[in-house]
Structure formats: structure tokens, C-alpha cells
Amino acid sequence: MVPTYQEADNIVRFLEEVRHALPEAHILVVDDNSPDGTGKLADETAAELGNIEVLHRTAKQGLGSAYRHGFSEALKGDFEIIVSMDCDFSHDPKALPALVARIERGSDAVVGSRYIAGGGTVNWPVHRRLLSRWGNRYTSGVLRLHIHDCTSGFRAYRASALGAIDPTSTQAEGYAFLTELVWRLIRGGYTVVEEPITFIDREFGTSKMSGRIVAESMLLVTGWAASDALGKLRRRISSSR
Numbered sequence: 001m002v003p004t005y006q007e008a009d010n011i012v013r014f015l016e017e018v019r020h021a022l023p024e025a026h027i028l029v030v031d032d033n034s035p036d037g038t039g040k041l042a043d044e045t046a047a048e049l050g051n052i053e054v055l056h057r058t059a060k061q062g063l064g065s066a067y068r069h070g071f072s073e074a075l076k077g078d079f080e081i082i083v084s085m086d087c088d089f090s091h092d093p094k095a096l097p098a099l100v101a102r103i104e105r106g107s108d109a110v111v112g113s114r115y116i117a118g119g120g121t122v123n124w125p126v127h128r129r130l131l132s133r134w135g136n137r138y139t140s141g142v143l144r145l146h147i148h149d150c151t152s153g154f155r156a157y158r159a160s161a162l163g164a165i166d167p168t169s170t171q172a173e174g175y176a177f178l179t180e181l182v183w184r185l186i187r188g189g190y191t192v193v194e195e196p197i198t199f200i201d202r203e204f205g206t207s208k209m210s211g212r213i214v215a216e217s218m219l220l221v222t223g224w225a226a227s228d229a230l231g232k233l234r235r236r237i238s239s240s241r
């Protein structure tokens with residue numbers, strides 16, 4: 001499942017490389033009516049390569065909304081494993097088999113991680129690196145998660161685990177959506193592991209990162225941490241009664 005907005009410079013090669021890396025995979029593109037014609041290019045490539053579906057939405061509605069739509073569509077199908085990734089080659093299609101293999105070996109979800117041994121970022125400006133690294137430190141710290149890269153969108157899920165935590169009931173608009181899924185999976189008792197990836201900054205197309213979605217992430221993460229703490233307190237009070 002790949003959300004796309006303004007990826008005309010990347011979409012065709014992206015679909016070709018994913019097909020090459022995982023020839024059996026069905027590919028779902030979720031495009032928000034990109035003015036640069038990404039959706040049309042995806043349709044044309046789908047006609048050529050086959051086994052590609054393009055979901056055309058009417059307007060840009062944000063990453064969280066695109067994921068919710070795409071996952072609900074994917075969960076209707078008879079798939080064992082659902083993978084998500086970005087279209088801009090920050091997520092290397094060549095890493096796909098390694099992610100899928102971790103699910104086949106028994107994990108419920110695997111996060112492609114920049115922040116464990118063997119992982120990293122290339123060509124990312126220093127302000128983006130710091131924001132992501134410290135945002136992730138804050139997130140895993142306050143939510144007490146063992147995952148070092150909660151905002152990585154390069155992931156594979158066992159479809160049954162993803163369906164069980166009902167991704168359509170999440171609310172985040174931006175990348176906080178990704179943290180919410182990790183948090184729900186771990187709280188639900190599912191096995192979430194990390195696989196090192198090298199994240200390469202996009203060469204083509206423009207970033208959709210904004211201050212608003214950074215602020216949303218900080219607020220939501222803090223709210224989830226507070227709800228965790230409240231739940232713990234409630235359990236402690238009821239067990240001491």
C-alpha cells in the first residue's frame with residue numbers, strides 16, 4: 001500500500017521496482033487526486049504491469065486518512081501480509097523481501113528502522129534528522145515502547161494483527177498515525193520488531209512535511225502517554241481496594 005501525493009517523478013519507477021522486488025505482491029496506490037497526474041501515471045503503469053489497483057480520492061486529505069482508506073481496502077482482500085511504504089524512494093524497494101521474511105518467521109509487525117544498529121539516514125538535512133531522532137526519543141520514552149522508530153512508514157504487518165487493532169478507528173492526520181498503530185499493537189500484545197533500513201531523502205518531488213503535523217504528533221503522543229498513566233493508576237486503585 002503506497003499513499004501518493006505529487007509523485008509524478010517517482011511513481012512509474014516505484015511501481016516497476018516494487019514489482020521486481022516482490023513479483024507476487026498486489027500493489028495498492030492511494031492517490032489524492034495529485035494535480036501533477038500521479039494517479040493517471042499509476043493507471044497507465046497498472047494497465048501495463050497488471051496486479052496493481054489505484055484508489056483515486058477526490059482531494060488531498062492527509063497521510064493518516066490515506067492510510068486508513070488504503071488499509072481498510074487491503075483488509076477486505078484475502079492477504080496474509082500488508083506492507084506500507086512511501087513512493088519517493090526514501091524506502092528502498094530492495095528491502096521489501098527482508099521485511100516480509102520477518103512476518104513469515106513469526107512477527108506480527110516489522111518496522112523498518114533508521115535508529116537501530118545497521119540503520120540510518122542519508123542526505124537528510126540536519127534539522128529533519130534532529131526533529132525525527134528527538135521526536136522518536138520522546139515518543140518511545142513517554143509511551144514506554146521498545147521501538148526506536150515509531151514514525152517510520154516502511155512496515156509489514158500480519159493482516160490479522162492489523163485488522164484486530166482496527167486502523168480505521170484512528171484519528172491522526174499526519175505521521176502520528178504510524179505511532180498510534182505501533183502503540184495499539186504493543187498494548188494489544190502483538191509482537192512488533194524492527195529491521196534496520198537506510199532512509200534516503202527524496203531526490204525528486206516535494207516534501208509534504210509541515211509544522212502542523214509535527215505539533216499534532218507531539219500532542220497526540222503526550223495524550224496517549226497520559227491515558228496510559230491514568231489506566232495504570234486506575235488498575236492500581238482497584239487492586240488495592
Ligand SMILES: Nc1nc2c(ncn2[C@@H]2O[C@H](COP(=O)(O)OP(=O)(O)OP(=O)(O)O)[C@@H](O)[C@H]2O)c(=O)[nH]1
Pocket residue numbers: 002003004005006007030031032060061062063066085086087088090175201202206207208209
Ligand atoms: N494520498 C496521500 N498521500 C500522501 C499525502 N501526504 C503525503 N503522502 C504520500 O505519503 C508518502 C510520505 O509522505 P510524507 O511522509 O508526508 O513525507 P514526504 O512528502 O515524502 O516528505 P519528506 O518526509 O520530506 O520526504 C509519500 O509517498 C507521499 O506522496 C496525502 O495527503 N495523501
Ligand SMILES: [Mg+2]
Pocket residue numbers: 086088090202
Ligand atoms: Mg518522504
